[in-house]
Structures are given as C-alpha cells and as structure tokens.
Amino acid sequence: MALLNKRPHAVMLPFPAQGPINAMMQLAQILYARGFYITFVNTQYVQERISRSGSVESVKSPPDFRFETLPDGLPPEHGRTSKLAELSRSFTDNGPPYFDKLMDKLKHSQPDGVPPVTCIVSDGLVSFPQKIARKLGVPRVSFWTHSACGFSTYFFAPLLVEKGYIPLKDERCLTNGYMEQIIPSIPGLPHLRIKDLSFSLLRMNMLEFVKSEGQAALEADLILLNTFEDLDRPVIDALRDRLPPLYTIGPLGLLSESANDTISDISASMWTEETSCVKWLDCQDPSSVIYVSFGSITVMSREELLEIAWGLEASKQPFLWVIRPGLIDGQPDVLPTEFLERVKDRSFLVRWAPQMKVLSHPSVGGFLTHSGWNSTLESICAGVPMISRPFLAEQPTNGRFASEVWKIGVAMSEDVKREDVEDLVRRLMRGEEGQQMRKTVGELRDASIRAVREGGSSYTSMEKFVQEIKRGLDCE
Ligand code: UDP
Numbered sequence: 001m002a003l004l005n006k007r008p009h010a011v012m013l014p015f016p017a018q019g020p021i022n023a024m025m026q027l028a029q030i031l032y033a034r035g036f037y038i039t040f041v042n043t044q045y046v047q048e049r050i051s052r053s054g055s056v057e058s059v060k061s062p063p064d065f066r067f068e069t070l071p072d073g074l075p076p077e078h079g080r081t082s083k084l085a086e087l088s089r090s091f092t093d094n095g096p097p098y099f100d101k102l103m104d105k106l107k108h109s110q111p112d113g114v115p116p117v118t119c120i121v122s123d124g125l126v127s128f129p130q131k132i133a134r135k136l137g138v139p140r141v142s143f144w145t146h147s148a149c150g151f152s153t154y155f156f157a158p159l160l161v162e163k164g165y166i167p168l169k170d171e172r173c174l175t176n177g178y179m180e181q182i183i184p185s186i187p188g189l190p191h192l193r194i195k196d197l198s199f200s201l202l203r204m205n206m207l208e209f210v211k212s213e214g215q216a217a218l219e220a221d222l223i224l225l226n227t228f229e230d231l232d233r234p235v236i237d238a239l240r241d242r243l244p245p246l247y248t249i250g251p252l253g254l255l256s257e258s259a260n261d262t263i264s265d266i267s268a269s270m271w272t273e274e275t276s277c278v279k280w281l282d283c284q285d286p287s288s289v290i291y292v293s294f295g296s297i298t299v300m301s302r303e304e305l306l307e308i309a310w311g312l313e314a315s316k317q318p319f320l321w322v323i324r325p326g327l328i329d330g331q332p333d334v335l336p337t338e339f340l341e342r343v344k345d346r347s348f349l350v351r352w353a354p355q356m357k358v359l360s361h362p363s364v365g366g367f368l369t370h371s372g373w374n375s376t377l378e379s380i381c382a383g384v385p386m387i388s389r390p391f392l393a394e395q396p397t398n399g400r401f402a403s404e405v406w407k408i409g410v411a412m413s414e415d416v417k418r419e420d421v422e423d424l425v426r427r428l429m430r431g432e433e434g435q436q437m438r439k440t441v442g443e444l445r446d447a448s449i450r451a452v453r454e455g456g457s458s459y460t461s462m463e464k465f466v467q468e469i470k471r472g473l474d475c476e
Contacts, residue, residue: 006115007035007036007037007115008031008035008036008037008115008118008119008466008469008470009036009037009038009039009106009114009115009116009117009118009119010028010031010036010037010038010039010117010118010119010120010121010469011039011041011102011103011106011117011119011120011121011129012024012027012028012038012039012040012041012120012121012122013041013099013120013121013122013123013126013129014041014042014122014123014126014145015091015123015125015126015145016042016043016045016046016072016080016081016087016091017081017084017087017296017297018081018268018269018270018295018296018297019145019295019296019297019372019373019374019375020123020125020145021042021046021268021270022268022269022374023143023145023226023252023373023374024040024121024123024143024145024268025040025266025267025268026252026253026255026256027121027143027224027249027252027256028040028065029256029266030252030255030256030462031466032064032065034466037064037065037114037115038064038065038066039066039067039068039106039114039117040065040066040067040068041067041068041069041070041099041102042067042068042069042070042268043069043070043071043072043091044069044070044071044072045072045074045076045080046270047067047069049270050267050268050269050270053269053270053271053272054272061266063113065266068102070095070098070099070102071094071095071098072087072090072091072094072095073090073091073093073094073095074086074087074090081296081297082297082299082326084200084206084297084392084393085205085206085209088125088206088209089209091126092126092128092209095126095128096128096131096132099128099129099132100132103117103132103136117136117138118138118469118472119133119138119139119140119141119469119472120132120133120138120139120140120141121140121141121143121224122140122141122142122143123142123143123144123145124142124143124144124145124146124151124154124213124214124217124223125146125209125210125213126213127140127142127213127216127217127219127220130216130219130220133221138472139221139222139469139472140219140220140221141220141221141222141223141224141465142216142217142220142222142223142224143223143224143226144217144223144224144225144226145226145373145374146373146393146394147227147232147373147376147394147397147398147401148225148227148231148232148235148236148239148248149189149232149235149394149397149398149401150198150373150393150394150397150398151214151217151225151239151394152186152187152188152189152235152238152239153186153189153192153197153198153201153394153397154198154200154201154210154211154213154214154394155214155215155217155239155242155243156186156187156214157201157207157210157211157214158211158215159185159186160183160186160197160201161207161211163183163185165181165183165194165197166194166197166201166202166207167201167202167203167204167207168202168203173194178194179193179194179195180193180194180195181193181194183197187238187241187242188234188235188236188237188238188239189234189235189238190404190405192397192400193400195396196396196397196399196400197396197397198210198393198394198395198396198397199391199392199393199395199396200392200393200394217243217244218242218243218244220244221244221245222244222245222246222247222465222468223239223243223244223245223246223247224246224247224248224249224465225246225247225248225249225250226249226250226251226252226373226377227248227250227251227377228248228250228251228447228448228451228452228456228457228458229248229451229457229458230444230447230448230450230451230457231380231406231444231447231448232248236248247461247462247464247465248457248458248461249458249461249462249465250377250448250451250458251377251378251380251381251448251451251452251458253356253374253377253378253381254381254448254449254452255452255458255459255462269352270296271296271324271325271351271352272351272352273352273353273354274350274351274352274353274354275354275357276350277320277348277350277353277354277358278354278357278358278361280320280348281320281348281358281361281363281364282361282363284318284363285318285363286362286363286365287362287363287364287365287429287438288317288318288363288365288429289317289318289319289320289361289363289364289365289366290312290315290317290318290319290320290364290365290366290367290368290387290425290428290429291319291320291353291358291359291364291366291367291368291384292308292312292319292320292321292322292367292368293321293322293353293355293367293368293369293370293375294322294324294327294369294370294389294391295369295370295372295374295375296324296372297372297391297392297393298327298370298391298392299326299327299328299329299391300327300328300329300391301328301329302328302329302334304416305327305328305334305335306334306335306336307416307417307418307421308368308416308418308421309335309336309339310339310418310421311416311417311418311419311420311421311422311425312343312347312421312422312425313339313342313343314418314419314421314422315421315422315425315426315429316346317346317425317426317429317430318346318347319343319346319347319348320347320348320349320350320353320358320364321347321348321349321350322349322350322351322352322353322355323335323349323350323351324351324352325351335349355375355378356378356381356382359378359379359381359382359384360381360382364382364384365384365428365429365434365438366384366385366386366387366425366428366429366434367379367384367385367386367387368386368387368389368412368421368424368425369386369387369388369389370388370389370390370391370395371386371388371389371390371395371396371398371399371402372393372395372398373394373398376398376402379408379441380406380408380441380444380445380448381445381448382445383438383441383442383444383445384438384441385408385409385428385434385437385438385440385441386402386408386409386410386428387409387410387411387412387424387425387428388402388403388409388410388411388412389412389414389416399411406440406441406444407436407437407440408437408440408441408444409437410424410427410428410433410437412424
C-alpha cells in the first residue's frame with residue numbers, strides 16, 4: 001500500500017471537443033511515461049464517438065491508464081460543438097456533481113489498486129474541478145489547450161470590456177468598419193484589430209463564459225500552456241507577471257513522440273482516419289501538395305465551400321482536402337461532378353486525415369487551415385506555411401499571429417472568393433513570398449525541436465512540473 005501511495009495519479013478532464021482532447025491526450029501519455037497513473041475523463045458522448053470511430057486503441061489501454069465518463073447534460077441529437085455556447089454552459093452546469101462523485105469513487109477504489117489522486121488537470125475552459133481539488137487538498141492544474149495569444153485575450157477580457165471594445169453592440173458592427181478598429185492595450189500582445197479577437201469574446205452568449213474561465217486561472221495552482229518560449233515569449237511574460245506559476249510545455253505533439261512507446265497509440269479520435277491519403281501523397285512531388293482542413297468544429301456555407309473548391313481548381317496545384325461529415329451546413333455531397341472530374345488527377349478527398357502524418361509528409365508544401373491552435377502548432381512542427389481562414393473561438397487571433405507576428409502564413413479575407421483562393425495558393429506554393437515563409441517556419445520548427453530536447457525550455461518545464469507534483473506526494 002505504501003508503494004501504491006507513492007505513485008502519482010493525475011485525473012485529466014479535457015473540454016469536450018477534438019482539439020482540446022488531442023492535446024490533453026498527448027499530455028496524459030507523457031505523464032504516463034513518467035510513471036503517473038492516469039484517469040482520463042471524457043463526456044459520455046465523446047467516449048461513444050471514439051469507440052464508434054474504430055479507435056479501439058482506447059480499449060487496449062493498460063489498466064493503469066483508465067477512461068471514465070461524465071454526462072454533458074445534452075440530448076443525443078444536440079449539435080454540441082456546432083453550438084459551442086450551449087455545450088459550454090451545459091457541461092459547466094451538469095458536470096460538477098458527476099465529477100465530484102467520480103472523485104469519491106476513485107477515493108474508494110484504493111483497495112482495487114487505484115492510487116490516491118495527486119492532481120487534477122483540467123482544460124483552462126473547464127475550471128469546475130477547482131472546488132473539489134481544494135476540498136481534497138490536491139493541486140488543480142489549468143491546462144490551456146488554446147494558443148498563448150488566445151488565452152491572453154480571454155484573461156484580459158475584463159480590460160477589453162471595461163474599455164468598451166467588447167461585446168459587439170449589435171450586428172451593424174460587423175459591417176460598419178468597427179471590426180477594423182485597433183485595440184492598443186492588451187499586455188504582451190501586438191496591436192490587434194477587433195476582428196482579430198476570439199469570436200467568443202465578441203458575443204454575450206460566450207463572453208461571460210470565457211471571461212469567467214479566464215479569471216478562474218488565477219485560482220489554479222499551476223498553469224500549463226501548449227507552446228514554447230521562443231515562439232511566444234512576450235505574451236508568456238505578460239501572463240507570468242499576473243498568474244500562478246505558468247509552464248510552457250509544447251509542442252506536446254513533439255514531446256509525446258518521445259514518450260513510452262507502449263501507449264503512444266492510444267487514440268482519442270472521434271473520426272476514422274483515412275490513411276490511404278498517405279499513399280497518394282507518396283506519389284506526389286516534394287512540397288507540391290496543399291493540405292486543406294478546417295478542423296473538427298467548423299461549419300461553413302455551401303457557397304464558401306464552392307469558392308474554395310473552384311479556387312483550388314484554378315490554382316492547378318495538387319491538393320488533399322478533408323471534408324468532414326458536418327463541415328457543410330446540412331449537406332453531405334455538395335461538390336459538383338464537373339469540379340470532381342476536372343481535379344480527379346491531382347486531388348484526394350477524405351473525411352478525416354491522419355493530420356500529423358500528412359503535415360510532416362515531404363509532398364506537403366502548404367496548409368489551408370482554420371487556424372485552430374493544434375493545427376497551427378502541428379504545421380509549425382512540420383515546417384509548413386499556412387493560409388489562414390479562421391471561423392470561431394480564438395482562430396482569428398492565431399491567424400493574425402501566423403501572418404503578422406511569426407510571418408509564416410497569409411490571411412484570407414472572410415468574404416471568400418475563388419480568385420483570392422487561387423491567388424493565395426499560388427503565392428504560398430510557388431511565389432517568393434511562400435519561399436520566405438517556408439524558411440521562417442522551418443526556423444520555428446527547429447526552435448520547437450530544440451525546446452523539447454533534453455535541456456530545452458519545454459523539456460525542462462515538463463520535468464519541473466512532474467517534480468512539483470511528485471514533491472507534493474513526498475510531503476504527504
Ligand atoms: N485533425 C485530424 N484529422 C483531420 C482534421 C483534424 O487528425 O482530418 C486533428 C488535428 O491534427 C488537430 C485537431 O484535429 O489535432 C484539430 O484541432 P484544432 O485545435 O486545430 O481545431 P478544432 O478542431 O479544435 O477547431
């Protein structure tokens with residue numbers, strides 16, 4: 001029993017969407033490889049989706065890497081991530097009593113070999129475990145699976161509200177030039193326009209939620225960010241001045257590659273990956289393919305999809321395009337036969353791709369992305385420049401950073417036109433500008449590799465974090 005008590009046990013609770021789950025899973029695998037016992041908590045809906053997707057690896061997880069579930073309080077037919085405000089509210093309202101019960105169950109599972117819980121790691125947008133962590137006397141780790149710049153805008157939201165920038169007063173703000181206004185005052189961030197802010201900050205139905213979760217970071221015992229110092233130093237420094245100890249441990253995808261092989265296969269994907277696209281990539285020229293994906297949550301109009309399709313066609317560039325079920329508002333098969341016929345020799349369409357493998361494939365030379373944080377970071381790790389077409393959450397901020405701060409991408413206007421798509425694809429894939437961005441993102445990729453190597457900033461932060469949790473154990 002004494003030995004059992006000395007094993008650290010992390011309970012990990014992601015926000016119930018694919019991107020945050022992926023990042024939390026990477027962290028879980030790293031902690032497991034460093035000797036932690038893991039309880040990974042998904043919503044029932046997510047866990048069923050993962051099982052149905054054929055990602056059976058989760059079933060094969062070892063007995064000391066367990067899955068548990070909580071209800072999100074929504075009926076099965078609810079759109080969930082397509083109605084983020086409702087999902088966030090419902091999970092925050094319904095999750096806590098079940099989470100408390102789970103913690104109680106884990107406490108009483110010690111005779112069955114489950115070590116006492118040593119820390120709760122929950123997404124930055126899921127702060128409700130804070131109370132029970134206090135009660136149990138264990139640290140709550142707030143893991144922001146968002147970008148540092150995105151988190152920063154959430155944390156400084158009260159300032160933006162006070163100065164009257166957000167929320168939008170009414171829908172006219174979208175068209176009367178208001179969105180172009182510069183905000184000079186977010187510590188650590190360059191001057192952003194209102195339109196570069198997270199969509200969650202602009203509207204009342206999400207603003208209250210992200211604002212209060214941003215402030216809840218002040219109560220956490222420790223904060224983790226999936227980035228690295230050389231990428232985000234000014235943003236991180238400004239946050240560090242105001243928050244509990246903050247560690248940068250990214251890119252987790254690279255750090256987890258070196259984690260224990262026996263479990264690195266545990267998948268948390270809600271879709272079945274179509275690996276056949278990698279064989280297609282094998283037959284393409286180096287750096288010739290543009291990879292197109294808008295992540296797991298985006299819903300776009302049929303009109304926009306068609307503009308993108310015809311822009312890709314006109315660019316004459318080979319492309320691999322992820323058209324996820326649910327990507328287009330209510331319509332499954334929308335690409336016209338004429339388009340499919342014209343691009344059949346230089347395109348590959350899938351419903352879900354093994355994205356990391358795709359981005360790191362030598363044939364891929366560019367990424368048309370929605371600028372979700374995981375996708376952005378994965379593109380940096382692979383040294384692939386981007387075209388950014390943000391849709392929601394903190395994607396506009398990430399896209400702005402990619403084009404204006406890191407200079408590794410170009411921005412697409414929100415009123416997507418096929419001529420622009422064609423022009424941007426050409427500039428990225430064939431122009432001098434694209435060459436320069438490829439060089440710059442290559443340097444960032446090298447910096448990310450240095451960060452996760454022994455002695456690098458993220459490697460060292462991860463070691464410190466693990467030691468801190470283990471030290472808490474020694475004090476018991
Ligand atoms: N992803 C994937 N296959 C796809 C599309 C996306 O594996 O076909 C993964 C991608 O690698 C990333 C996650 O899904 O880890 C998407 O997260 P991100 O933060 O980029 O965007 P979100 O889906 O949260 O909007």
